[in-house]
Amino acid sequence: MSETSKAQTAIDTLVNQIDRDIASYLEACVHCGECAEACHFYEATHDPKYTPTYKLFPLVKAYKKHKAPLRWITQIFGAPDEITEEELRDWEELVYDSCTMCGRCTLVCPMGIDIAGTIRKVREGYAAADIVPEGLAQARANVERTSSPMGVTARALLKQVEHQEEDTGLKIPVDVEGADYLALLSSHEIMASPEIIGAYAKIFDRAGVSWTLSTEAYEATNVGVQIGSGPLARQLVQRVVDEAERLGVKYVISPECGHAYGAIRWAGPNLIGRSFKFEVLHILELLDKLRAEGRIPPGERDTRKMTLHDPCQIVRRGGLLKEPRRLLDDACSNFVEMKGAGVTNYCCGGGGGVSANQRAEDLMIGAFGKKLEQIDDLGNIDAVVVPCANCRGVFEDGLFELDRDEIEVVSLGQLVADTLADDPKTAK
Amino acid sequence: MTFLEFTEGPMFYFAAALFVVAGLWRLVGIVRLGKKPDLAPARGSAATGFLKGNLRHFFPRGLFAQRTWMHLLGGYGFHLGLFVLFFFAAPHIAFIEKFTGLSWPALPRWGFIIAAEIAFAGLIVLWVRRFSDPVMRLISDWDDHVGTWLTFIVMLTGCLALQEAHDSLRAIHMLSVNIWLIYFPFSRLMHAFTFFLSRGATGANYGRKGMNP
Numbered sequence: 102m103s104e105t106s107k108a109q110t111a112i113d114t115l116v117n118q119i120d121r122d123i124a125s126y127l128e129a130c131v132h133c134g135e136c137a138e139a140c141h142f143y144e145a146t147h148d149p150k151y152t153p154t155y156k157l158f159p160l161v162k163a164y165k166k167h168k169a170p171l172r173w174i175t176q177i178f179g180a181p182d183e184i185t186e187e188e189l190r191d192w193e194e195l196v197y198d199s200c201t202m203c204g205r206c207t208l209v210c211p212m213g214i215d216i217a218g219t220i221r222k223v224r225e226g227y228a229a230a231d232i233v234p235e236g237l238a239q240a241r242a243n244v245e246r247t248s249s250p251m252g253v254t255a256r257a258l259l260k261q262v263e264h265q266e267e268d269t270g271l272k273i274p275v276d277v278e279g280a281d282y283l284a285l286l287s288s289h290e291i292m293a294s295p296e297i298i299g300a301y302a303k304i305f306d307r308a309g310v311s312w313t314l315s316t317e318a319y320e321a322t323n324v325g326v327q328i329g330s331g332p333l334a335r336q337l338v339q340r341v342v343d344e345a346e347r348l349g350v351k352y353v354i355s356p357e358c359g360h361a362y363g364a365i366r367w368a369g370p371n372l373i374g375r376s377f378k379f380e381v382l383h384i385l386e387l388l389d390k391l392r393a394e395g396r397i398p399p400g401e402r403d404t405r406k407m408t409l410h411d412p413c414q415i416v417r418r419g420g421l422l423k424e425p426r427r428l429l430d431d432a433c434s435n436f437v438e439m440k441g442a443g444v445t446n447y448c449c450g451g452g453g454g455v456s457a458n459q460r461a462e463d464l465m466i467g468a469f470g471k472k473l474e475q476i477d478d479l480g481n482i483d484a485v486v487v488p489c490a491n492c493r494g495v496f497e498d499g500l501f502e503l504d505r506d507e508i509e510v511v512s513l514g515q516l517v518a519d520t521l522a523d524d525p526k527t528a529k
Numbered sequence: 530m531t532f533l534e535f536t537e538g539p540m541f542y543f544a545a546a547l548f549v550v551a552g553l554w555r556l557v558g559i560v561r562l563g564k565k566p567d568l569a570p571a572r573g574s575a576a577t578g579f580l581k582g583n584l585r586h587f588f589p590r591g592l593f594a595q596r597t598w599m600h601l602l603g604g605y606g607f608h609l610g611l612f613v614l615f616f617f618a619a620p621h622i623a624f625i626e627k628f629t630g631l632s633w634p635a636l637p638r639w640g641f642i643i644a645a646e647i648a649f650a651g652l653i654v655l656w657v658r659r660f661s662d663p664v665m666r667l668i669s670d671w672d673d674h675v676g677t678w679l680t681f682i683v684m685l686t687g688c689l690a691l692q693e694a695h696d697s698l699r700a701i702h703m704l705s706v707n708i709w710l711i712y713f714p715f716s717r718l719m720h721a722f723t724f725f726l727s728r729g730a731t732g733a734n735y736g737r738k739g740m741n742p
């Protein structure tokens with residue numbers, strides 16, 4: 102792509118992204134700067150360039166030039182310049198490295214502006230012009246090859262399934278047509294914590310749930326959503342939809358991964374332009390439902406002092422606030438909440454593709470420091486329950502870098518499996 | 530025709546008409562951009578979310594209040610003070626009555642003074658922060674400053690005209706009001722109306738997800 106056409110492609114795509122909601126946001130911003138006070142990147146660095154609204158500059162410029170109502174009058178007094186490739190490149194770091202699309206800034210904004218959703222639109226322009234960080238470009242290349250951002254193949258998945266079958270002594274169903282539930286996983290889970298597959302097997306066996314994994318659609322993460330490419334995001338959702346509909350499942354289970362949930366549950370039908378023939382449930386929603394139905398009775402609770410990290414895309418932007426808490430109450434006898442728990446919780450610092458972008462690592466660790474302060478305020482926490490595989494990766498890196506790896510990082514699904522009543526009759 | 534008659538007559542009609550037409554044009558222009566229907570099955574109501582989003586953002590969130598207290602003081606002080614001055618100053622009520630026949634009790638003089646002081650203090654705090662706070666300095670543009678200054682001048686000339694001792698003071702106030710009205714729909718002052726759309730958009734999106742942040 103030539104220099105001018107890159108900028109032009111970005112501008113055309115940006116302009117196409119602007120609908121009523123985005124225009125309302127760009128029009129309503131009063132430049133008060135309050136959003137900076139809620140953004141972990143600003144809080145960690147105190148660098149004004151990390152002010153959320155400032156990150157939207159390329160879109161603001163395109164809007165004023167091409168879309169703003171009354172621009173034919175205001176432009177009499179000076180038409181805004183067209184955004185240049187140089188400006189796009191200058192803003193690339195702000196658009197990709199310093200926004201996890203966590204949505205915390207919206208809470209403090211007097212105008213209620215959804216910066217996270219708007220950054221997602223800005224990234225569309227960047228992805229179309231192929232001005233993207235190397236780490237995300239690599240993840241995209243891996244996805245094109247294997248459907249997984251980490252390059253995890255179906256063979257690798259089957260190997261892990263085999264190990265888990267040996268460990269649990271349970272048969273793990275794969276590619277079973279007519280099962281009720283199709284469980285998706287994230288690459289991070291398959292490679293770094295495959296025990297979660299065994300945990301699912303244990304829980305579903307106890308609950309009598311008919312489920313399956315698929316060698317066609319095992320990957321839940323959606324690099325298209327992170328990088329900002331609608332076409333790629335659509336392709337990845339379509340792959341899951343095709344397989345789920347081929348297998349004839351009633352439900353698709355989104356794993357403990359924040360953005361994967363948003364991608365399939367909230368964006369999915371809009372990406373492919375139609376409703377699904379199945380329902381999407383987050384694994385925490387399903388576990389909470391099974392628990393409420395008495396199908397997975399809790400047993401002896403874990404006594405470690407634990408707190409809960411709220412993954413932004415599952416809780417604040419996903420709507421699942423109570424489910425993880427109910428599950429944790431049953432699984433842990435010493436569960437304490439952080440200040441600001443729930444909708445106002447801090448992001449881990451590595452969502453929205455930031456953790457896949459090596460260039461952003463220092464910034465990410467800095468932002469994670471805010472999360473750690475929140476945890477430290479509770480005093481002597483033994484373990485943090487983190488129901489998102491991506492966040493868990495960030496926690497592990499952050500705790501290691503900050504020399505705090507005495508704090509354990511735990512999956513909620515795993516914890517539920519570990520604290521199931523051995524014998525339903527002895528359940529509490 | 531005296532200058533006062535001009536500023537209260539033809540010029541005011543022109544400014545008010547432009548304010549209404551251009552303001553509506555801008556709002557309709559935003560709404561007309563439309564939005565694709567959301568196909569994801571909803572967990573809650575978008576309409577309720579729209580309203581909740583609007584109400585929720587009128588109130589600060591405790592967790593952030595400590596970090597943004599100066600803004601909260603300035604913001605609430607200015608906006609509430611201005612609201613009271615605008616709707617409850619005796620000359621304003623008389624002016625509105627002249628056109629609509631509607632009237633309501635006015636603020637006593639001491640009430641006006643207090644509201645004006647609070648509004649001025651708030652506006653000054655916000656404006657000083659605009660160039661002294663590194664974040665606000667970075668994100669502010671000339672429109673922010675012009676809007677602040679015009680509003681300041683309108684308020685100042687309004688206070689000077691309060692005595693109604695001199696027609697010329699009243700005329701200067703009306704002149705600044707007219708300029709303010711003409712500038713308003715083309716500027717960020719429109720946030721007085723667009724806030725409803727932006728809070729509502731976020732509220733509706735979250736409402737569908739069963740959240741109300």
Ligand code: SF4
Pocket residue numbers: 139140141142152153156199200201202203204205206207216217220448
């Ligand atoms: S969405 Fe989160 S990371 Fe992005 S600007 Fe807002 S607070 Fe910062």
Ligand code: SF4
Pocket residue numbers: 129130131132133134135136137153154209210211212213214
């Ligand atoms: S808090 Fe909202 S209105 Fe204020 S600068 Fe940030 S985005 Fe704009």
